[in-house]
Amino acid sequence: MFDASTFAHTLPLILQASRMTIFVSVIGLLLGFAVAVLVVTACLSPSAWLRRCGNLYTFLFRGVPLLVQLMLAYYFLPTLGINVSPLVAAIAAISLCEGAYLGEILRGGFLGIPRGQIEAAQMVGLSPAHTLIRIEIPQALKLTTPSLINEMILLIKASALISVVGVAEITRTAQNVAASTFRPLEAYLIAGLAYMLINGVLSVLGHYAEQRFGRA
Amino acid sequence: MALDFSVVSQYGGQILDGFGITIISWVGAVALGMVVGFAIAVLQLFTGRWIRAVLRVYIEILRTTPFLVQLFVLYYGGPNFGVSLSALDAGVVSLALYGSAYFAEIFRSGFLSVPHGQIEAADCLGLSRISTIWRVQLPQMLVIITPALINMIIILSKETSVLSIITVPELTAVLTQIGSEQFIYVETTLVLCVCYLMLVAVTQKLGGWAELKASRYLQR
Numbered sequence: 001m002f003d004a005s006t007f008a009h010t011l012p013l014i015l016q017a018s019r020m021t022i023f024v025s026v027i028g029l030l031l032g033f034a035v036a037v038l039v040v041t042a043c044l045s046p047s048a049w050l051r052r053c054g055n056l057y058t059f060l061f062r063g064v065p066l067l068v069q070l071m072l073a074y075y076f077l078p079t080l081g082i083n084v085s086p087l088v089a090a091i092a093a094i095s096l097c098e099g100a101y102l103g104e105i106l107r108g109g110f111l112g113i114p115r116g117q118i119e120a121a122q123m124v125g126l127s128p129a130h131t132l133i134r135i136e137i138p139q140a141l142k143l144t145t146p147s148l149i150n151e152m153i154l155l156i157k158a159s160a161l162i163s164v165v166g167v168a169e170i171t172r173t174a175q176n177v178a179a180s181t182f183r184p185l186e187a188y189l190i191a192g193l194a195y196m197l198i199n200g201v202l203s204v205l206g207h208y209a210e211q212r213f214g215r216a
Numbered sequence: 217m218a219l220d221f222s223v224v225s226q227y228g229g230q231i232l233d234g235f236g237i238t239i240i241s242w243v244g245a246v247a248l249g250m251v252v253g254f255a256i257a258v259l260q261l262f263t264g265r266w267i268r269a270v271l272r273v274y275i276e277i278l279r280t281t282p283f284l285v286q287l288f289v290l291y292y293g294g295p296n297f298g299v300s301l302s303a304l305d306a307g308v309v310s311l312a313l314y315g316s317a318y319f320a321e322i323f324r325s326g327f328l329s330v331p332h333g334q335i336e337a338a339d340c341l342g343l344s345r346i347s348t349i350w351r352v353q354l355p356q357m358l359v360i361i362t363p364a365l366i367n368m369i370i371i372l373s374k375e376t377s378v379l380s381i382i383t384v385p386e387l388t389a390v391l392t393q394i395g396s397e398q399f400i401y402v403e404t405t406l407v408l409c410v411c412y413l414m415l416v417a418v419t420q421k422l423g424g425w426a427e428l429k430a431s432r433y434l435q436r
Contacts, residue, residue, distance in 0.1 A: 063416040064409045065377035068388060072409065075401035153280070160282035164381060171284055178292060185293030192281040192289060199280040 006186040010177050014194050017173035022198065024087075024169060025159050028094035029152060035099025037137065040106045054103075061100035067161050069093045074165050090162035098155060105147045109140030142213055149206030153199045160195070170194050219403055227394050234390030235411060241304065241386060242376045245311035246369050252312065253319025258349065260324055271320075278317035284378055286310050291382045307379035315372050322364045326357030358430040366423030373415055387411055 042054030061069070073093040077084050084092070113136060121131040141148070163172035174191035178184035224231065256271055263271075278286065290299070291306040301309065330353045338348040380389035388408060395404035 059417075060409075060413065063374075063413040065374035065388070065412055067377045067380070068405065068408050068412060071392065071401075072405045075395075075405060079402050157280075157282040160284040161378070163284070171282065171288075174285070174288070178288075183296075185289065185296040188285055188288040188293050192277075192285045195282055195285065196277065196280045203280075 003183055003186055006177075006181055006183040007190065009181070010174075010187055010190050013173050013177060014170055014190050017168060017170045018194050018198060020167065020169040021156065021159050021194075024091060024094065024162060024167065025152070025155050027091050028098050028159070029102075029155055031091070031095035032098025032102050032155075035095060036102035036106050037132075039099055039103035040110055041132070043103065043107055044110055058100045058103055061097050062104070066093065066097050066158055067164065069097050070161060070165060086162075086165040087167050090165055090167050094155070094159065094162070097158075098151075101151060101154075102148075105144050105151060106140050108147075109142075109144040110136060112143045113139050145210050145213060146206070149202065149209065152206075153202055156195065156198055156202065219406070220400065221403055221407070223394060223398060223400055223403055224407055227390075230390050230394065231387070231407070231411075234385060234387040237304070237384065237386040238373075238376050238388075238415075241308050241311065241379060241384065242373050244308040245315055245376070246372055248308070248312035249315030249372070250319050250365075252316035253321075254323050256316065256320035257323035257327060260320075261327060261349075262345075275317045275320055278314055279321075283311070283314045283375055284381065286314055287378065287382060303379075303382050303384045307376075307382060307384045311372060311375060311379070314375070315368065318368050318371075319365070322361050322368065323357075325364075326361040327353060329360050330356050355433065359434065362423075362427045362430045366419070366426065369423070370416055370419050373419060374412060377412070 039054050039057055042050045043058070045051060045054075070090060070093040073084075073089040073096075074086065077089060077092075117135055117139070118131060121135045126134065159169060160171040163169060163175060166172065168176075170191050174187040178187040181187065256275070260268055260271055287307065287310045290310045291301065291303065294301060294306065334352055334356070335348055338352045343351065376386060377388040379386055380392065383389065391404040391408045392401075395401040398404075
């Protein structure tokens with residue numbers, strides 16, 4: 001049933017491809033975080049109009065499957081005259097989608113910060129932007145560490161979908177191997193193992209981070 | 217750039233069929249996934265260390281690998297271990313298995329959330345273990361886990377779009393095909409977005425109602 005030589009042949013290819021998976025996930029996470037901060041600021045702002053915009057953003061990007069957003073980025077941007085490579089379209093879609101999910105997580109964190117902290121920051125004369133960067137974001141990060149790690153694991157898994165637009169990450173490479181060797185089972189099992197490995201490492205690091213920074 | 221939505225009326229029948237398949241695979245996966253997940257959670261309560269370890273591995277494998285890869289293993293790799301399923305069957309089964317791992321964790325957290333004294337009290341009253349679960353633990357934990365269950369159900373509704381990759385003729389597959397036949401990708405993808413948003417919005421509304429239903433016994 002299993003073919004050991006396929007394993008040996010596929011493993012290096014998948015390991016190489018996992019760099020792309022990690023690259024896209026990390027970039028997606030960082031850009032997504034920037035989007036999320038904007039979304040949260042809008043959602044928690046005093047202006048009702050901004051709040052509505054933030055909530056609408058969250059609803060739209062959480063309500064549509066990532067696969068569909070990916071296709072939209074891939075097909076929609078060129079019609080606007082922006083020609084992008086599949087990789088850029090994939091990163092754009094992942095970041096925008098991740099912005100909505102991270103935004104919901106951060107919202108909880110921001111609401112968990114005692115009101116007095118922000119008042120104190122105002123008293124010592126910090127500007128609103130400074131308060132956000134120095135006081136609110138670090139504490140929100142601490143409060144939401146477990147959910148953020150969970151979201152990172154979900155993001156690694158979600159990045160499998162970008163194989164659809166042809167980015168050569170783990171899943172795409174496994175598809176290519178399956179097509180050229182006619183051994184789909186081995187190829188996809190190795191791909192699964194690679195994801196388990198990455199997520200296993202992430203979750204161990206996450207536990208460490210929780211213990212290290214988790215106490216707010 | 218002008219958008220032309222006449223496709224919707226032109227291909228209305230096909231789009232509705234696709235929507236039907238999406239709903240069927242979603243409902244099938246949720247039902248099957250919940251049953252399997254509940255069974256796993258209950259088994260974790262009753263069985264010894266070894267079976268619990270096996271169940272733990274099952275849950276972790278399904279939770280740490282992408283659904284797309286699981287789908288490929290079952291659909292393309294399945295014939296290697298003697299499981300040949302149609303695209304729709306493979307889709308529903310793998311979506312159900314994927315969901316079952318998450319449902320199992322939700323139910324397990326629910327079981328843990330019911331205070332131990334309740335179970336002891338039920339024991340003292342002479343309730344059997346099964347009816348303790350059914351009559352005492354389940355109603356109390358449902359209040360706590362309903363939001364998580366609804367959340368998972370919504371996630372699965374969006375995950376059905378992935379089935380289009382193994383050629384299940386559901387909503388995403390139908391609309392992308394129309395798009396590539398007519399060269400109108402943007403309109404079809406926007407229609408697709410609206411369909412999923414409607415699905416999610418309706419599920420959210422129903423979920424709110426279910427939450428009220430589950431917590432009804434708490435209100436006097």
